[in-house]
Amino acid sequence: xxxxxxxxxxxxxxxxxxxxxxxxxxxxxxxxxxxxxxxxxxxxxxxxxxxxxxxxxxxxxxxxxxxxxxxxxxxxxxxxxxxxxxxxxxxxxxxxxxxxxxxxxxxxxxxxxxx
Amino acid sequence: xxxxxxxxxxxxxxxxxxxxxxxxxxxxxxxxxxxxxxxxxxxxxxxxxxxxxxxxxxxxxxxxxxxxxxxxxxxxxxxxxxxxxxxxxxxxxxxxxxxxxxxxxxxxxxxxxxxxxxx
Numbered sequence: 001x002x003x004x005x006x007x008x009x010x011x012x013x014x015x016x017x018x019x020x021x022x023x024x025x026x027x028x029x030x031x032x033x034x035x036x037x038x039x040x041x042x043x044x045x046x047x048x049x050x051x052x053x054x055x056x057x058x059x060x061x062x063x064x065x066x067x068x069x070x071x072x073x074x075x076x077x078x079x080x081x082x083x084x085x086x087x088x089x090x091x092x093x094x095x096x097x098x099x100x101x102x103x104x105x106x107x108x109x110x111x112x113x114x115x
Numbered sequence: 116x117x118x119x120x121x122x123x124x125x126x127x128x129x130x131x132x133x134x135x136x137x138x139x140x141x142x143x144x145x146x147x148x149x150x151x152x153x154x155x156x157x158x159x160x161x162x163x164x165x166x167x168x169x170x171x172x173x174x175x176x177x178x179x180x181x182x183x184x185x186x187x188x189x190x191x192x193x194x195x196x197x198x199x200x201x202x203x204x205x206x207x208x209x210x211x212x213x214x215x216x217x218x219x220x221x222x223x224x225x226x227x228x229x230x231x232x233x234x
Contacts (some may be wrong), residue, residue, distance in 0.1 A: 044205065103158075
């Protein structure tokens with residue numbers, strides 16, 4: 001079974017800092033990896049999707065990298081803002097013998113950016 | 116597009132009652148799934164469907180039933196609610212694995228969630 005670990009569990013930083021959120025997964029036989037953000041009491045919003053053949057994806061101040069062979073993904077947030085405060089979830093899609101379309105979730109990194 | 120919609124947003128049940136959580140998507144996605152989210156735990160897969168008429172169990176299926184009679188709808192039924200089913204439930208949808216690997220649009224879309232309390 002795919003196990004997903006996110007480090008750190010919580011992060012509190014002043015506005016303007018560049019951030020690194022880490023995700024590791026145990027089974028490298030994935031077909032993609034998605035990063036989500038979740039605001040308190042809300043649903044999940046997709047931030048970035050990286051296909052297994054890709055190394056990274058960028059959207060605005062966000063950049064996600066994927067090293068499938070080592071089971072790692074990293075989300076970089078540049079010039080953080082208070083509006084970035086949320087829980088960030090990493091979700092690799094699939095594993096060996098996996099259910100098609102299944103995502104596996106870590107517990108997330110809770111980010112607080114203060115002014 | 117409305118995306119993925121879920122009803123109700125909130126529900127309180129008594130132990131032993133049954134109910135259905137509704138999920139619908141208007142993106143013609145083949146794959147739909149239900150997750151539950153509990154404090155201190157990651158989202159866990161309850162049931163999923165790879166197309167109309169096809170469903171299967173996920174990680175925590177006990178106490179829940181699903182059916183998929185149309186592409187758009189994927190309701191989750193609680194047969195006899197228990198306090199352990201107090202949770203936030205999310206429905207998600209995406210294109211199929213075959214579409215993803217052929218270069219089609221990927222990624223899963225989530226609904227806003229249903230917060231369920233069982234007393």
